[in-house]
Amino acid sequence: MEALSRCVHCGLCVTSCPTYMVTGLETESPRGRIYLARAVSEGRLAITPAVQAHWDLCLQCRACEAVCPSSVPYGQIIEKVRAQTATRGATGRWRPRMRRLLLRHVVGRQRSLAVALAPVRLYARFPLRGLVRRTGVLRLLGRLGQAEAQLPSRPGPPFRPGQALSAPADPRGEALLFTGCVMAELFGEVHRATGRVLARNGIAARAPRGQVCCGALHAHDGDLEFARRLARRNIEAFEREPGLPVVLNSAGCGAAMKEYGALLADDPRFAERARRLAARVTDLTELLASLGSEVPARFHGTVTFQDPCHLAHAQRITAQPRQLLRGIEGCDLRETPGADSCCGAAGIYGLVQPAMSAALRSRKAQALRDAAPDAVVTANPGCQLQLQAAAREAGLGARVLHIAELLDEAYRRADGTDRAGQR
Ligand code: SF4
Ligand code: SF4
Structure with missing residues (x-):
């Protein structure tokens, strides 16, 4: 309620919102979504399928948060809204439950994810993929066919924790690389390029074992409990090598890890440790620019x-x-x-x-x-x-x-x- 009541309905965020720009509807704007959340939390409105649809359409892109003069923490609000709709939502339980199961047991576990993505990797390297696209057969597959457009062109080998990165001959510093979940499986080449770029800038980087998915997808889906579990495991993994910066080349993971302090604020064992890890997290571009090499x-x-x-x-x-x-x-x-x-x-x-x-x-x-x-x-x-x-x-x-x-x-x-x- 405190976060919701910070919104003064000024509307400065509205034209930054991508879903508002497409639809032109107040209910598809940040101000509209906050208004609905407040009405529900004050008991003036029930979570109907229409209300939930407005929240579900939010991208959680946080463009609204960046321009808000009242510092409304929109990202945290919508995560809590999603956590509530996951348990008492209006649009049926089957899909959210399936999504949660997949996020927990596939995305949240590196080995299961590797197995699940093996056929995707095979297909992405299929030489006749362009032909498949041109035949129009993908249109018959509905959402699966649409998702095909978002597969990487030719993913290289995975890059997982424990694997070696390029090292500079005469290092001026050290860093730890966060490898992520899908990123590790389908974007191994980006991690290797990151290692070479850091090495050229004099930074010896390594990817410590024990790290897991950052939990961003789970938090965005409202599964804050599982996101906290993953955060605790990452804290333990990176605490084994204290003091070194933790470099990320995935903006979504970086944002999630920089907010571990807020995610675990009510956990007496981990709150302070979460803040300490969050302070070590740095985006690759942030680190390189600060080096000035x-x-x-x-x-x-x-x-x-x-x-x-x-x-x-x-x-x-x-x-x-x-x-x-x-x-x-x-x-x-x-x-x-x-x-x-x-x-x-x-x-x-x-x-x-x-x-x-x-x-x-x-x-x-x-x-x-x-x-x-x-x-x-x-x-x-x-x-x-x-x-x-x-x-x-x-x-x-x-x-x-x-x-x-x-x-x-x-x-x-x-x-x-x-x-x-x-x-
Ligand atoms: S979220 Fe911020 S910018 Fe948007 S209407 Fe509320 S106070 Fe104004
Ligand atoms: S986070 Fe949601 S409400 Fe805010 S700008 Fe993005 S789509 Fe709009």
Whole structure:
């Protein structure tokens, strides 16, 4: 109630909200959703299917939170709303229960996730995938067919905790890499690129064993209890190597871990330890920009940076990635309208709200078509996949890269070496 009552209904957040921009409806705006939450918590309104649908359509992108003059903690409000609707929601129990089971027993367990993603990995590397797309057969598969657009093109081998990263010859510092769940399985190449980029900047990084999924997807789904369980395991894993920064290359995981203090605030054993770990968490771009090293880098072409919501709005990091890109020789950084507006990826949003996700992807496609860059750069795996689909929709041949991949390539272009550092 205290958080809800901070909203003074000024409406300054409304035009930042992607779902409001698409629908134009007050009930699909942050102010409308807060109003509904307050009416429910004061007993003036029941959680009807219509009320729940307005909350369910929220992307949890937190663009509203970033512009709110009253510091309404919208992210925490909507997580608690989801926690309530999961137990006494109005739209049936079967789907939320299935989703929760999958998030707990597949996403939340690295081994199960690896098994579940094995056929996905196989299909993503299938040489005739383009042909499958062109036949239109995917349209017959409903949501599954729509989800196909968001699979990575050719995922490399996984990168899991305990595996080795590139090391600098003469390190000036050390860091610990957080590997994540889906990120570890499908974006191993981004982790390897991150290791090489850190090594070029003099940082010796390693990925400690014992770390698990950050819990962001579970918290966003309202399963705060399971998110807390995962957070406690990560705290224990990173406490074994105290003091070192914990580097993340996934904005969603970074935002979640920086908020472990709030997530475990009522846990007497972990509250202080959670705050300590949160203070060590740093986004890759944040760390690199703070180092100020001048590693020669070259990439001739136009580049646009698309801010992940949880980097721009939850972590308030927008300048550092642009600073790094501007430091690359030949890189023509072009801003596009709505670069910090949600692309519609938002964790599992594309699966549960395919129509709104597609509408937001089309807005990105339009912005990319107008800018026609050579490369689209972002800093979060989900955004990277959605932007790949948007670039395809726009008919662009632009490459869509994680910022670690672009920096890695730019360093190699500058000194004419390959990934193993050979000339
Ligand atoms: S959430 Fe903040 S910006 Fe939005 S209406 Fe309320 S007080 Fe205004
Ligand atoms: S989190 Fe994003 S989608 Fe949800 S109300 Fe705020 S701005 Fe709108």
